[in-house]
Amino acid sequence: xxxxxxxxxxxxxxxxxxxxxxxxxxxxxxxxxxxxxxxxxxxxxxxxxxxxxxxxxxxxxxxxxxxxxxxxxxxxxxxxxxxxxxxxxxxxxxxxxxxxxxxxxxxxxxxxxxxxxxxxxxxxxxxxxxxxxxxxxxxxxxxxxxxxxxxxxxxxxxxxxxxxxxxxxxxxxxxxxxxxxxxxxxxxxxxxxxxxxxxxxxxxxxxxxxxxxxxxxxxxxxxxxxxxxxxxxxxxxxxxxxxxxxxxxxxxxxxxxxxxxx
Amino acid sequence: xxxxxxxxxxxxxxxxxxxxxxxxxxxxxxxxxxxxxxxxxxxxxxxxxxxxxxxxxxxxxxxxxxxxxxxxxxxxxxxxxxxxxxxxxxxxxxxxxxxxxxxxxxxxxxxxxxxxxxxxxxxxxxxxxxxxxxxxxxxxxxxxxxxxxxxxxxxxxxxxxxxxxxxxxxxxxxxxxxxxxxxxxxxxxxxxxxxxxxxxxxxxxxxxxxxxxxxxxxxxxxxxxxxxxxxxxxxxxxxxxxxxxxxxxxxxxxxxxxxxxxxx
Numbered sequence: 265x266x267x268x269x270x271x272x273x274x275x276x277x278x279x280x281x282x283x284x285x286x287x288x289x290x291x292x293x294x295x296x297x298x299x300x301x302x303x304x305x306x307x308x309x310x311x312x313x314x315x316x317x318x319x320x321x322x323x324x325x326x327x328x329x330x331x332x333x334x335x336x337x338x339x340x341x342x343x344x345x346x347x348x349x350x351x352x353x354x355x356x357x358x359x360x361x362x363x364x365x366x367x368x369x370x371x372x373x374x375x376x377x378x379x380x381x382x383x384x385x386x387x388x389x390x391x392x393x394x395x396x397x398x399x400x401x402x403x404x405x406x407x408x409x410x411x412x413x414x415x416x417x418x419x420x421x422x423x424x425x426x427x428x429x430x431x432x433x434x435x436x437x438x439x440x441x442x443x444x445x446x447x448x449x450x451x452x453x454x455x456x457x458x459x460x461x462x463x464x465x466x467x468x469x470x471x472x473x474x475x476x477x478x479x480x481x482x483x484x485x486x487x488x489x490x491x492x493x494x495x496x497x498x499x500x501x502x503x504x505x506x507x508x509x510x511x512x513x514x515x516x517x518x519x520x521x522x523x524x525x526x
Numbered sequence: 527x528x529x530x531x532x533x534x535x536x537x538x539x540x541x542x543x544x545x546x547x548x549x550x551x552x553x554x555x556x557x558x559x560x561x562x563x564x565x566x567x568x569x570x571x572x573x574x575x576x577x578x579x580x581x582x583x584x585x586x587x588x589x590x591x592x593x594x595x596x597x598x599x600x601x602x603x604x605x606x607x608x609x610x611x612x613x614x615x616x617x618x619x620x621x622x623x624x625x626x627x628x629x630x631x632x633x634x635x636x637x638x639x640x641x642x643x644x645x646x647x648x649x650x651x652x653x654x655x656x657x658x659x660x661x662x663x664x665x666x667x668x669x670x671x672x673x674x675x676x677x678x679x680x681x682x683x684x685x686x687x688x689x690x691x692x693x694x695x696x697x698x699x700x701x702x703x704x705x706x707x708x709x710x711x712x713x714x715x716x717x718x719x720x721x722x723x724x725x726x727x728x729x730x731x732x733x734x735x736x737x738x739x740x741x742x743x744x745x746x747x748x749x750x751x752x753x754x755x756x757x758x759x760x761x762x763x764x765x766x767x768x769x770x771x772x773x774x775x776x777x778x779x780x781x782x783x784x785x786x787x788x789x790x
Contacts, residue, residue, distance in 0.1 A: 292701035443546055462563075464567065465563065
């Protein structure tokens with residue numbers, strides 16, 4: 265454990281040096297990430313422009329949901345999503361050999377190699393946005409709310425991470441499916457709608473969406489004081505199940521890895 | 527004739543990437559259906575008709591969007607990295623073909639195949655969920671509608687070619703591309719039918735080329751437009767094509783003087 269922490273601290277430093285070297289790129293990344301944050305706000309604004317409640321969620325509550333989405337996705341992008349972009353490239357070009365040879369867990373190194381500092385402003389913007397709309401609704405938060413929110417945000421991100429890892433592992437067999445990360449970016453954006461919306465689908469597809477919607481809906485409901493015990497239990501159980509599954513599936517997939525270069 | 531051959535060659539090339547196309551198709555499928563699901567809830571609370579649109583009309587709008595998103599949204603700007611940043615443009619310049627038409631021939635197969643996927647999804651959705659949806663297109667409108675779709679494609683293609691050329695100045699256009707994506711999302715009618723926008727924003731949007739890429743073609747099919755309006759849209763599309771083409775030519779000539787292959 266100590267070793268992994270030390271490696272991660274090193275990675276944080278290395279990523280920071282890279283950022284200082286490619287400053288222009290960093291600036292354009294910040295803008296891009298802020299654009300997407302602003303876009304998710306604008307699209308929610310457009311969607312709620314002419315309606316008062318949707319699936320029992322009021323306009324302001326939907327705005328809080330959008331803000332929490334920016335926070336959760338912000339953290340996810342800072343820590344993970346750059347690594348998933350790298351993932352398919354690593355597999356496709358046969359660079360996975362080098363990673364497998366290192367005396368460290370391969371899933372760890374694939375998941376934590378890149379840190380995307382450029383998403384930090386979006387994350388901070390999300391926090392301000394949530395605070396503003398909670399005030400407008402008239403909800404004041406105590407320390408317990410914030411603690412519970414932080415815990416379930418982490419659990420939500422673990423769930424999101426596991427779903428992504430599970431799906432990108434498929435590229436071990438189908439290495440040209442590198443656009444699966446593009447799909448995951450879009451798929452994840454389905455988490456910015458309330459869970460109740462998906463409960464309206466009464467087909468089997470519902471099981472595709474529900475895990476993802478819990479990622480953002482559960483922490484949001486904690487802030488809105490509307491959370492149910494079952495929401496919290498389900499989020500935790502699904503996070504645990506998906507994480508174990510992603511780990512097992514990765515170990516299984518590695519048996520089928522055939523290098524491309526060497 | 528030689529461009530037809532190039533087109534067919536690229537068609538074969540695209541066919542190799544079937545599973546990749548399937549994933550792109552899933553992306554095109556996902557967001558219209560999510561928006562539709564959202565509106566279903568909104569309609570639940572505010573009655574059958576909303577701003578003059580019935581729910582079956584909104585459904586038809588987003589179902590058609592699945593086809594239009596695949597068929598009409600051109601992605602040539604994605605080639606900026608390979609063509610300009612990595613200098614592949616040089617290999618095109620020494621060939622006796624116009625870069626513009628090579629890009630046209632390489633892009634069209636992707637769009638046609640994705641449009642086909644979209645059409646299949648559209649038919650499946652109509653059969654399973656849309657029995658109450660009716661489309662009426664009279665014979666005399668088929669030609670104008672087809673023309674609007676083709677012109678919409680040209681507006682989209684020219685606009686994205688201009689974005690691609692911007693890389694001659696900035697090398698990396700990934701930030702610009704994301705901005706353009708967002709503008710398209712809003713003003714081409716991805717998020718909400720433009721009709722649902724506040725009226726000042728709606729009027730402003732119609733001054734931009736973006737509604738003529740997707741929103742207007744879909745409106746033409748839904749059957750909202752009189753023959754006069756169809757003709758008017760065609761006129762505006764042609765005007766936009768003219769403007770965008772001139773901008774493209776200008777950028778091309780200025781850009782070629784500036785272009786230096788990086789590593790090529």
